[in-house]
Amino acid sequence: MNRYDYIIFDIDDTLFQYKKAERHIMSRIFEEENQSIDEDVYEALWALSWKYWDRYHLSNPDTEELQSRYHEYYHKHLYEYMDEMRERYHLKASKEILHDKFLDYFEESTESVENADFVVKELADRHCLAAASNGLTKAQNRRMEKYREYFQYVFISEELGACKPDRRFWEQVFQKIPVRPDNCLMVGDSIHTDIAGAAAYGIHTCWLNSGKRINDTGIQPDMEITNLNELLEI
Structure with a gap:
């Protein structure tokens, strides 16, 4: 990692x-x-x-x-x-x-995914963190206040005028993030919106497959986990 x-x-x-x-x-x-x-x-x-x-x-x-x-x-x-x-x-x-x-x-709804609080805090000591969401600006910004001290950037589709997996979403993200896409890892639960679009842009990908779903999409993430705490072991 x-x-x-x-x-x-x-x-x-x-x-x-x-x-x-x-x-x-x-x-x-x-x-x-x-x-x-x-x-x-x-x-x-x-x-x-x-x-x-x-x-x-x-x-x-x-x-x-x-x-x-x-x-x-x-x-x-x-x-x-x-x-x-x-x-x-x-x-x-x-x-x-x-x-x-x-x-x-x-x-108001900020109940975390299992181990998210711990993993975010641990990873923030070693990496820069960003969030990338298809959603509404006001709602997602307010929810992300829970983690604001750990995240350098929060990118929300409504604010950017483009949504994942659209390449235009990632073009705007990397106008702000000061590194190359292949120096980043995208972690998300959606094989279509999170993994496919990020991979097409050259970002390394990690599919959070907490439901242990069968992947018959033909889209292959670089890595797959079932719990966020596995990120600490990669």
């Missing part, structure tokens, strides 16, 4: 648990609506979330149109998700209000 000047982390499901964030959001919303929520409802809402996430290909924006309209589609997916949720569970708030609440409560 000492050969890398910079280690670049994805944010959601690499540093912070996204599913736990959604549970926090739904808990807040249902409490404010005086509605009960249980495990079955959480899982139904998670499936509903993915229905709209997949509709707009947000987990794999692999065309120029998807990449250029990523943030527009993010908001569309969220409005539609909130609209179906309010109808299914008879919530009083409008989809617009629920959309805004979702984003507000998302900012």
